[in-house]
Amino acid sequence: MSNSTIENFGQERERLNQIVMKYSGSSIKRFYSLDSQVYGDGALPKKTKELLGLVASLVLRCDDCIKYHVVRCHQEGVTSDELDEALAIGLVVGGSITIPHLRRTLQAWDELKRAD
Amino acid sequence: MSNSTIENFGQERERLNQIVMKYSGSSIKRFYSLDSQVYGDGALPKKTKELLGLVASLVLRCDDCIKYHVVRCHQEGVTSDELDEALAIGLVVGGSITIPHLRRTLQAWDELKRAD
Amino acid sequence: MSNSTIENFGQERERLNQIVMKYSGSSIKRFYSLDSQVYGDGALPKKTKELLGLVASLVLRCDDCIKYHVVRCHQEGVTSDELDEALAIGLVVGGSITIPHLRRTLQAWDELKRAD
Amino acid sequence: MSNSTIENFGQERERLNQIVMKYSGSSIKRFYSLDSQVYGDGALPKKTKELLGLVASLVLRCDDCIKYHVVRCHQEGVTSDELDEALAIGLVVGGSITIPHLRRTLQAWDELKRAD
Amino acid sequence: MSNSTIENFGQERERLNQIVMKYSGSSIKRFYSLDSQVYGDGALPKKTKELLGLVASLVLRCDDCIKYHVVRCHQEGVTSDELDEALAIGLVVGGSITIPHLRRTLQAWDELKRAD
Amino acid sequence: MSNSTIENFGQERERLNQIVMKYSGSSIKRFYSLDSQVYGDGALPKKTKELLGLVASLVLRCDDCIKYHVVRCHQEGVTSDELDEALAIGLVVGGSITIPHLRRTLQAWDELKRAD
Numbered sequence: 060m061s062n063s064t065i066e067n068f069g070q071e072r073e074r075l076n077q078i079v080m081k082y083s084g085s086s087i088k089r090f091y092s093l094d095s096q097v098y099g100d101g102a103l104p105k106k107t108k109e110l111l112g113l114v115a116s117l118v119l120r121c122d123d124c125i126k127y128h129v130v131r132c133h134q135e136g137v138t139s140d141e142l143d144e145a146l147a148i149g150l151v152v153g154g155s156i157t158i159p160h161l162r163r164t165l166q167a168w169d170e171l172k173r174a175d
Numbered sequence: 176m177s178n179s180t181i182e183n184f185g186q187e188r189e190r191l192n193q194i195v196m197k198y199s200g201s202s203i204k205r206f207y208s209l210d211s212q213v214y215g216d217g218a219l220p221k222k223t224k225e226l227l228g229l230v231a232s233l234v235l236r237c238d239d240c241i242k243y244h245v246v247r248c249h250q251e252g253v254t255s256d257e258l259d260e261a262l263a264i265g266l267v268v269g270g271s272i273t274i275p276h277l278r279r280t281l282q283a284w285d286e287l288k289r290a291d
Numbered sequence: 292m293s294n295s296t297i298e299n300f301g302q303e304r305e306r307l308n309q310i311v312m313k314y315s316g317s318s319i320k321r322f323y324s325l326d327s328q329v330y331g332d333g334a335l336p337k338k339t340k341e342l343l344g345l346v347a348s349l350v351l352r353c354d355d356c357i358k359y360h361v362v363r364c365h366q367e368g369v370t371s372d373e374l375d376e377a378l379a380i381g382l383v384v385g386g387s388i389t390i391p392h393l394r395r396t397l398q399a400w401d402e403l404k405r406a407d
Numbered sequence: 408m409s410n411s412t413i414e415n416f417g418q419e420r421e422r423l424n425q426i427v428m429k430y431s432g433s434s435i436k437r438f439y440s441l442d443s444q445v446y447g448d449g450a451l452p453k454k455t456k457e458l459l460g461l462v463a464s465l466v467l468r469c470d471d472c473i474k475y476h477v478v479r480c481h482q483e484g485v486t487s488d489e490l491d492e493a494l495a496i497g498l499v500v501g502g503s504i505t506i507p508h509l510r511r512t513l514q515a516w517d518e519l520k521r522a523d
Numbered sequence: 524m525s526n527s528t529i530e531n532f533g534q535e536r537e538r539l540n541q542i543v544m545k546y547s548g549s550s551i552k553r554f555y556s557l558d559s560q561v562y563g564d565g566a567l568p569k570k571t572k573e574l575l576g577l578v579a580s581l582v583l584r585c586d587d588c589i590k591y592h593v594v595r596c597h598q599e600g601v602t603s604d605e606l607d608e609a610l611a612i613g614l615v616v617g618g619s620i621t622i623p624h625l626r627r628t629l630q631a632w633d634e635l636k637r638a639d
Numbered sequence: 640m641s642n643s644t645i646e647n648f649g650q651e652r653e654r655l656n657q658i659v660m661k662y663s664g665s666s667i668k669r670f671y672s673l674d675s676q677v678y679g680d681g682a683l684p685k686k687t688k689e690l691l692g693l694v695a696s697l698v699l700r701c702d703d704c705i706k707y708h709v710v711r712c713h714q715e716g717v718t719s720d721e722l723d724e725a726l727a728i729g730l731v732v733g734g735s736i737t738i739p740h741l742r743r744t745l746q747a748w749d750e751l752k753r754a755d
Contacts, residue, residue, distance in 0.1 A: 072278075075278035075279070075281075075282055076278065078278070078281050078282050078285050079277060079278055079281050081281075081285070082255055082258070082259055082281050082284065082285070083259055083262075083263070083281075084256070084259045084260070084263065084333075085328075086259075086260075086263035086266075086267070086325060086328055086329045087259065087262065087263050087266060087277075089321070089325050089328075090263075090266055090267065090271070090325060093318060093321050093322060093325065093731060094271045094274070094731055096317075096318055096321075097318045097724070097727045097728050097731050098728070101316075101720070101724050102718060102720035102721045102723075102724050103690075103721050103724045103725065107687055107690070108724070108725075108728060110683075110687070110691060111690065111691060111694045111725055111728045111729075112728060112732065114691045114694065114695050115272075115694050115695060115698045115728065115729060115732045115733070116272065116732070118502075118504075118695045118698065118699055119272045119698055119699070119732070119733070120585070121236070121272050121275060122275075123274075123275035124271070124272060124274075124275065124732075138682060139546055140548070140681070140682035141682045141683050142546070143546055143547055143548045143550075143551065143682075144548065144550075144677070144681050144682050144683045144688070145683065145691055146547075146551065147547070147548065147550035147551050147554075147677045148677050148678070148688060148691045148692060148695065149691075149695060150502075150550075150551060150554055151502060151503050151550070151554065151673060151674055151677050152502050152503050152504055152692065152695045152696070152699070152704075153502045153504065153695070153699070154466075154498075154499060154500050154501045154502025154503075154504070154505070155499050155500050155502075155554070155558045155588070156466075156500055156501065156502070156579075156580065156583045156585050156588060157502070158558070158587075158588075159585060159586075159587035159588065161543060161551075162536075162539035162540065162542070162543055163539070165539075165542050165543050165545075165546050165547075166539055166542050168546065169542050169545070169546070188626075191626035191627070191629075191630055192626065194626070194629050194630050194633050195625060195626055195629050197629075197633070198603055198606070198607055198629050198632065198633070199607055199610075199611070199629075200449075200604070200607045200608065200611065201444075202441060202444055202445045202607075202608075202611035202614075202615070203607065203610065203611050203614060203625075205437070205441050205444075206441060206611075206614055206615065206619070209383060209434060209437050209438060209441065210383055210619045210622070212433075212434055212437075213376070213379045213380050213383050213434045214380070217372070217376050217432075218370060218372035218373045218375075218376050219342075219373050219376045219377065223339055223342070224376070224380060226335075226339070226343060227342065227343060227346045227377055227380045227381075228380060228384065230343045230346065230347050231346050231347060231350045231380065231381060231384045231385070231620075232384070232620065234347045234350065234351055234734075234736075235350055235351070235384070235385070235620045237584070237620050237623060238623075239623035240384075240619070240620060240622075240623065254334060256333070256334035257334045257335050259334075260329070260333050260334050260335045260340070261335065261343055263329045264329050264330070264340060264343045264344060264347065265343075265347060266734075267325060267326055267329050267734060267735050268344065268347045268348070268351070268356075268734050268735050268736055269347070269351070269734045269736065270698075270730075270731060270732050270733045270734025270735075270736070270737070271731050271732050271734075272698075272732055272733065272734070273734070304742075307742035307743070307745075307746055308742065310742070310745050310746055310749050311741060311742055311745050313745075313749070314719055314722070314723055314745050314748065314749070315723055315726075315727070315745075316720070316723045316724065316727065318723075318724075318727035318730075318731070319723065319726065319727050319730060319741075322727075322730055322731065322735070326735045326738070347736075348736065350618075350620075351736045352469070353700070353736050353739060354739075355738075355739035356735070356736060356738075356739065371430055372432070374430070375430055375431055375432045375434075375435065376432070376434075378431075378435065379431075379432065379434035379435050379438075382434075382435060382438055382618075383434070383438065383618060383619050384618050384619050384620055385618045385620065386582075386614075386615060386616050386617045386618025386619075386620070386621070387438070387442045387472070387615050387616050387618075388463075388464065388467045388469050388472060388582075388616055388617065388618070389618070390442070390472075391469060391470075391471035391472065393427060393435075394420075394423035394424065394426070394427055395423070397423075397426050397427050397429075397430050397431075398423055398426050400430065401426050401429070401430070441615060442615055445608070445611045445612050445615050446612070449604070449608050450602060450604035450605045450607075450608050451574075451605050451608045451609065455571055455574070456608070456612060458567075458571070458575065459574065459575060459578045459609055459612045459613075460612060460616065462575045462578065462579050463578050463579060463582045463612065463613060463616045463617070464616070466579045466582065466583055467582055467583070467616070467617070468701070472616075486566060487662055488565070488566035488664070489566045489567050490662070491566075491662055491663055491664050491666075491667065492561070492565050492566050492567045492572070492664070492666075493567065493575055494663075494667065495561045495663070495664065495666035495667050495670075496561050496562070496572060496575045496576060496579065497575075497579060498666075498667060498670055499557060499558055499561050499666070499670065500576065500579045500580070500583070500588075501579070501583070503670070503674045503704070504695075504696065504699045504701050504704060506674070506704075507701060507702075507703035507704065509659060509667075510652075510655035510656065510658070510659055511655070513655075513658050513659050513661075513662050513663075514655055514658050516662065517658050517661070517662070548681075549676075550673060550676055550677050553669070553673050553676075554673060557666060557669050557670060557673065560665075560666055560669075561666050565664075
């Protein structure tokens with residue numbers, strides 16, 4: 060993703076989250092808060108947590124979740140070799156049904172690396 | 176969704192279902208008939224059944240199914256508070272992997288409410 | 292389930308939840324709290340919420356979750372006809388792959404009804 | 408599975424299906440009827456259909472469904488080589504998460520072959 | 524799909540696979556090689572294997588995988604009646620949640636048949 | 640798990656894998672080999688890879704896979720705090736439907752820690 064693509068992805072995500080907040084009561088709001096909390100630094104570094112989020116998103120095959128965590132992995136300094144090894148685990152665990160998502164994961168990564 | 180968006184969604188769905196009918200034998204046709212039957216009035220009111228269909232579609236993460244049941248929930252008089260509580264159950268049961276679908280669910284709901 | 296089976300199921304669940312609490316930090320504890328909150332009374336009655344939890348558990352095919360919500364549905368006064376109609380939606384949405392779980396759902400229900 | 412294990416599996420399945428029939432209205436009954444219909448002879452032979460049912464059950468990871476279709480494959484004269492090739496597709500599509508089910512599939516097959 | 528649509532689909536797939544190869548180490552490459560191997564001729568003919576891949580893709584609800592196997596089924600001489608019967612099994616096993624994918628499967632098939 | 644439980648789990652796994660090898664051709668054998676390869680040391684340490692395997696297994700809800708990776712995490716020196724944070728990510732991503740598996744994960748961990 061070029062910097063402007065990342066920006067657009069982030070802005071659209073933000074716009075839709077505001078609609079979620081408009082209609083959501085305390086339960087959905089609490090879930091969102093918890094969702095932020097689990098990726099913070101702790102006994103495991105943020106980088107490892109983003110890889111965990113990425114592989115979980117790959118095996119569950121959610122493109123939006125994958126794109127979010129790929130950007131975050133890039134921000135946390137994951138290298139291409141580390142990404143490859145994490146994705147290989149996701150591919151072997153989740154099977155060839157994840158391949159279309161793997162393609163889009165590495166397409167996003169390629170755009171991020173080109174913009175480095 | 177604006178009224179015209181709902182109309183377009185319905186028309187495209189209808190067009191594709193005609194292709195399904197063109198190629199399907201009795202089994203697929205019987206499935207379609209059964210699929211209509213289970214959402215009819217009975218011991219449970221239609222409104223509850225549409226909420227069941229919506230939450231099942233959310234946890235299984237099918238955008239087309241979600242969109243169909245959101246429109247039907249709106250037609251059956253589901254309120255925004257009822258929708259929020261049903262979606263909160265889907266979100267907690269299905270996890271953050273459902274959030275991109277939750278966003279699109281509430282975006283559709285927002286358009287339906289604006290067109291009220 | 293006979294009353295003693297329900298009791299045993301509840302006790303084992305409680306025992307394992309204590310092990311979860313022993314090792315869990317604030318995130319898992321917050322999730323547990325949120326998980327209780329979403330089934331409380333609100334715009335939708337508890338009975339409807341338990342049916343939503345049950346159908347979500349059926350289409351996601353989790354026997355422990357099903358058993359928990361079947362007991363709760365029984366406590367909230369769900370009738371056999373209401374249960375049948377909710378399960379029919381789960382079966383049609385989730386397909387024949389849910390049938391082994393449907394069997395166990397109705398086996399549990401049958402035991403609950405015999406103990407009424 | 409020895410002949411007596413197959414018999415027990417079939418009898419327990421039958422016993423639970425009777426409980427399903429006791430509580431089910433016309434929708435669940437119609438689903439059961441449709442579920443039988445799709446595996447009958449037609450443009451595709453029964454053997455191919457049972458292999459389709461088996462691989463679908465493997466990638467969706469349902470042990471009871473797998474066991475049922477393994478027995479049916481055996482009855483329809485599937486060979487060990489054919490089974491291996493069908494399971495290899497399921498394993499590659501579904502990934503290593505299917506391996507525990509693959510083990511139980513071939514354990515059942517081994518028992519069926521020993522009883523031949 | 525018209526011949527040009529099939530060509531475009533194949534070209535885009537090829538382009539993305541080259542990005543995958545650019546970043547992938549030996550594990551992902553070995554997976555790709557294995558993924559090709561399992562659909563080759565053997566005890567089961569290629570046609571049956573493509574039907575297995577198609578039904579597995581339908582119940583796991585992956586549109587790209589479905590499109591790939593529909594084209595391959597067409598190349599292997601699958602008839603419309605054979606396709607209908609295979610899809611009926613996928614629909615019954617996987618439930619109504621597969622219907623949007625079933626629609627797209629038969630839309631692709633319709634385009635392939637019109638171009639015959 | 641006590642040391643003898645771990646041993647039994649490993650022995651049963653080994654026994655069933657021998658049945659798999661008895662019937663499997665080169666594709667399944669190649670998959671097994673690839674499955675071992677991806678968890679080896681590389682750009683990411685084995686410990687991180689086992690955590691990735693564990694969280695993928697939790698969100699896909701496979702008890703046997705979970706048990707295997709919990710034992711491997713313990714062998715690689717994962718701490719209870721690290722495990723808690725990884726599981727919290729799995730729970731939030733995968734939702735309450737993973738809770739029964741989370742319970743069994745921490746029951747196994749508790750037995751491993753008691754045997755330390």
